[in-house]
Amino acid sequence: MLPAVRSGTTRALLASTSVVVASGLAWEPAASADPAVLLASRWPSVPDGHALTLEDQIVDQLTQLGNTLGHHLDLLSHDMFQLRVDARQRRAHLLIGGGDSEGLAVRLDGDIQFDDLNAHVCARLGVALRGHAVQLVLPAFDMSPVSYRGDHGVELRVPLFVQQF
Numbered sequence: 001m002l003p004a005v006r007s008g009t010t011r012a013l014l015a016s017t018s019v020v021v022a023s024g025l026a027w028e029p030a031a032s033a034d035p036a037v038l039l040a041s042r043w044p045s046v047p048d049g050h051a052l053t054l055e056d057q058i059v060d061q062l063t064q065l066g067n068t069l070g071h072h073l074d075l076l077s078h079d080m081f082q083l084r085v086d087a088r089q090r091r092a093h094l095l096i097g098g099g100d101s102e103g104l105a106v107r108l109d110g111d112i113q114f115d116d117l118n119a120h121v122c123a124r125l126g127v128a129l130r131g132h133a134v135q136l137v138l139p140a141f142d143m144s145p146v147s148y149r150g151d152h153g154v155e156l157r158v159p160l161f162v163q164q165f
Contacts, residue, residue, distance in 0.1 A: 063087040090114040097126070104129055119143045 052060070063085055070083030082095040092112045099105030110123035123138040142157040 059087045066092070099128070101128065101131065105133075117144055 066083065066085030066087065070085065073081045073083060078098075080096065080098040082093075084093040086092070090113065092114070093110070094112060095107065095109045097105070097107030097109070105126075105128040107126040108123060109126065110121055113120045120140065120142050122140045125136045125138060127134050139159055139162060141159070144155050144157070146153055146155045
C-alpha cells in the first residue's frame with residue numbers, strides 16, 4: 001500500500017506544480033513593468049517596405065493617364081490642343097489654338113490650379129496677324145460647379161478690380 005500512497009502523492013504534487021507553472025505563464029505584467037516592452041506591444045514597428053501608398057499610386061496613374069490623353073489629343077489635332085497634368089500638385093496646363101505665321105494665328109494658353117471644388121485659371125490670349133503678334137494676359141478667374149433648380153452648370157467668378165501691393 002505504501003507505493004500506492006506515494007504515487008497518489010506524486011500525482012497530486014505534479015498537478016499542483018503544473019497549476020502553479022500555468023498560472024505563472026498566464027500572468028500579465030503590471031503597468032509598472034518595462035516601458036519598452038509595453039510600448040512595443042502597443043505601437044507596432046515601422047513597416048519594412050518603402051513602397052508608395054495606394055493613394056500616391058492612384059495619383060501617379062491619373063497623372064500618367066491625363067498626360068497620355070494630352071499627347072494623343074496633341075497628335076490628333078496637329079498641335080492645336082495640348083494638355084499636361086500634374087495630379088500631385090493638382091495643376092494642369094492647357095493650350096488651344098492654331099494658325100500659321102504667314103496669316104492669322106490665335107492661341108489660348110492657361111494654367112489651372114484645382115482645389116476642393118474650384119478651379120483657379122490664369123490665361124493668356126495670343127493673336128498674330130502677318131508676323132505682328134499681340135499677347136494679352138487675361139485676369140485670373142475662378143470656376144466652380146453650381147446647380148439651380150436641378151440644372152447643373154459652371155459659375156465663373158471674374159474680379160472687376162484687382163489690387164496689388
